[in-house]
Structure formats: C-alpha cells, structure tokens
Amino acid sequence: xxxxxxxxxxxxxxxxxxxxxxxxxxxxxxxxxxxxxxxxxxxxxxxxxxxxxxxxxxxxxxxxxxxxxxxxxxxxxxxxxxxxxxxxxxxxxxxxxxxxxxxxxxxxxxxxxxxxxxxxxxxxxxxxxxxxxxxxxxxxxxx
Numbered sequence: 001x002x003x004x005x006x007x008x009x010x011x012x013x014x015x016x017x018x019x020x021x022x023x024x025x026x027x028x029x030x031x032x033x034x035x036x037x038x039x040x041x042x043x044x045x046x047x048x049x050x051x052x053x054x055x056x057x058x059x060x061x062x063x064x065x066x067x068x069x070x071x072x073x074x075x076x077x078x079x080x081x082x083x084x085x086x087x088x089x090x091x092x093x094x095x096x097x098x099x100x101x102x103x104x105x106x107x108x109x110x111x112x113x114x115x116x117x118x119x120x121x122x123x124x125x126x127x128x129x130x131x132x133x134x135x136x137x138x139x140x141x142x143x
Contacts, residue, residue, distance in 0.1 A: 001084060006046040008036045013055040021074040023112035047091045049084045059088040061096060068096040068104030
C-alpha cells in the first residue's frame with residue numbers, strides 16, 4: 001500500500017469511494033469546488049491510500065488553529081482489516097501535530113455504528129456533554 005497527500009485530481013475516485021462507504025454522509029460542501037477549497041486551505045493534511053494506481057482509502061483533515069478536524073475516513077471494502085484506516089489516521093494526526101495541533105475531533109453520525117465502533121475502539125472518546133448546532137449562511141429558514 002502506498003500513501004500520499006490527496007490532490008484535487010483524485011476527486012472522482014475519492015468521491016466514488018465515499019459514495020460506496022456506508023455511513024459516510026455527503027453534502028453540497030463535498031462538491032469539486034468545496035473539496036478544492038478545503039485542500040487549498042489545509043495543504044498536506046489529507047491523504048489517500050493507493051493499491052497500485054487505484055485509490056482504496058482516503059481521509060481529510062483541517063484545523064482552526066487550535067483543534068484538528070478529521071473527516072471522511074473511508075476504506076474500500078476489499079482493503080479493510082489490513083491497517084489502511086489506521087495508517088491514514090496516523091498520517092493525519094502527525095501532519096496536524098507538525099502544525100502545532102495536539103487535539104483533534106471527528107464527527108460521526110449517530111446511526112453510523114461502524115464508524116462509532118471504529119473510533120471508540122481506538123481510544124477516541126465520545127463526547128456526551130456537548131450538542132452541535134449548524135447554520136447554513138444565506139438560508140432564511142435559519143433566522
């Protein structure tokens with residue numbers, strides 16, 4: 001398995017991987033333009049895993065200057081169970097640490113049992129004392 005930083009030219013292959021991964025939620029922000037902005041704002045923090053020339057895993061990360069945020073960890077079904085996800089996470093955490101980021105968060109949908117099991121099984125702590133709110137700028141229904 002080879003690993004490298006994610007590039008916008010990976011978008012189609014990565015999007016296909018995300019669409020095939022149960023529990024991974026995609027939104028408008030995951031458009032080509034949205035991912036391009038994300039990668040430009042957070043250079044060197046998102047990675048892909050390659051089996052030959054084929055992308056079989058991906059992870060994205062960014063930070064706000066204090067905390068890291070990991071998103072869209074995905075590994076193709078045929079490449080699971082051999083450490084690909086763990087290596088992707090380690091690469092993100094190492095890249096974040098090199099930028100002074102010691103603490104990271106990951107958001108997992110409540111109904112994503114596989115995702116919840118993965119993260120809790122690796123020492124990530126589920127936070128029950130906070131509630132997350134979202135706002136869509138420009139959506140008059142939010143006012």
